[in-house]
Amino acid sequence: MKKTWLLGLGFFSISLTWALYNAFVPLFLDNYLKSAALIGFMMTIDNYFAMFLQPWIGHRSDKIRTRFGRRMPFLLIGMPLGAVFASLIPLHNSFVTLVLFMVLMNLSMSLFRAPTVALMPDITPEAKRTRANGIINLMGGIGSVLAFGVGSKLYGIGSFVPFLFAGVTMLICMAVLKAVIKEPIVTGLAVSSKSEARPPVRIKDQLDRTTLFILGAIFCWFVAYQGVEALFTLYGTKHMGMMDGEASFSLTFFSLAFLIFALPSGWLGAKFGKKKVIMAGVAGLFLVFASIVFLDSILMLRVMLIVGGVFWACININSYPWVISTGAEESIGTRTGIYYFVSSLAAITSPPLLGWVIDVFGYSALFISASAGLLLALCFLLGASSGERSAEDRSAA
Incomplete structure (x- = not known):
């Protein structure tokens, strides 16, 4: 360590x-x-x-x-x-x-x-x-x-x-x-012997059914998270009536809760399994975002953001190790690149997508849209097996 x-x-x-x-x-x-x-x-x-x-x-x-x-x-x-x-x-x-x-x-x-x-x-x-x-x-x-x-x-x-x-x-x-x-x-x-040499890692070979479901979930929850992160200040000022500084400061509660719970969430993933902890995090963050839709108190909003930061740690800390654990040891770099491709695609897609929803339906739609993204992520997770191989299985793959 x-x-x-x-x-x-x-x-x-x-x-x-x-x-x-x-x-x-x-x-x-x-x-x-x-x-x-x-x-x-x-x-x-x-x-x-x-x-x-x-x-x-x-x-x-x-x-x-x-x-x-x-x-x-x-x-x-x-x-x-x-x-x-x-x-x-x-x-x-x-x-x-x-x-x-x-x-x-x-x-x-x-x-x-x-x-x-x-x-x-x-x-x-x-x-x-x-x-x-x-x-x-x-x-x-x-x-x-x-x-x-x-x-x-x-x-x-x-x-x-x-x-x-x-x-x-x-x-x-x-x-x-x-x-x-x-x-x-x-x-x-x-390895010099052709009979013992392992075939080179190919990206398309890493996209098995379990991995695709995991990546689908990752895309959906990052769309929800990135959209909220990018547009929250506008939500706070235009929908909640905050000052600019109050709105940006409110996100600090989410970030600090994530930071504090980073180590415990990793321990939970190791003890109970990555998929179980991630599903609990996605379900919990869905409930947090869905409840924020009905809040008009800045204090309660910040309390819910603290709770949301804890659930986000459960998701984010365990997702990358889960992606790695479903493949062979020789594919770690390849799977890392795929993970960042999907999360970056969500980062590019989310702000304009959720911004368009806000333009059409108003700022109250921000957390409704984010909740929908988390619900869709939960559906992808239900379709994925835990997919974790033992160290011996990954080395032999």
Whole structure:
């Protein structure tokens, strides 16, 4: 578990960098673009890279064999490039250079996201993966909180300071990971005997019935979550009558509850099974979102958001280890890429979809739509078997 905490530094640096990026890059774009829709589109660049690059890179990291391991080469290339281009973003001198640095940073971050995530199951026994995922999500959450808490103060010193801080942090975390994390030796494709050699992992072979049902559920619950996250501030101000600060502050209750319950939800997944805990989380979050439709009290809204954060931890902490546990060990990187493809597709789809519903039916429809997405996710879960193989079965597959 010590290595898992140290691996969490990779997620810490990723979350820190993205939180600062999402907080301050819109301010840079606002100097050139006066359309909120265009600014919003520019801020989704990372999701497009995640959709098309991360599945391929995750798949490639399953197949390569180097003296540094399968995943580490992607970190050694992507993290320094990400640090450099993140640091350059506030130093732009035109819209063209701003977009160029944004694209290059997003490309660099996509190079190592899936391999970093795949390192966790590489170095963690199956029985401990949900708890390990709780640890690395906790580290990522700490990175986000630190970005919001310290980033504004650093930004007051100079717009370049928080980005430089993120870049230096990323390089330090990379050095620690390189020194501490030693990947297990995987011989799969290097076996000389044709009779013993395993066939290469193919993406289409990973899309069995169980996996497709799981991915369908993941898409639906991320549509619900991403839509609420993106549009909640507008819901709070226009439907609940909050001030801007009150609305954004209310989401903190959800995030902190998720952060606090990250480790316990991983323990529950290991003890009772990932599918059972996820189903409890989806059913619970459905009830929370459905009840918010009828609330007009800010206090009760925040109480329900705390409860919702607990249920979201049950879902989010256990979903990635579940996707991994339904396939062979040699497919970890490939399945990681597929997982991020589906979640990124939901992130791109959800805000405009739920925004259109709000335009037609009003802001009260936000949590009705999100509840419907969770109900559909629950239907997908009912159609999926637990699908978890033993470590011996996955190694032999």
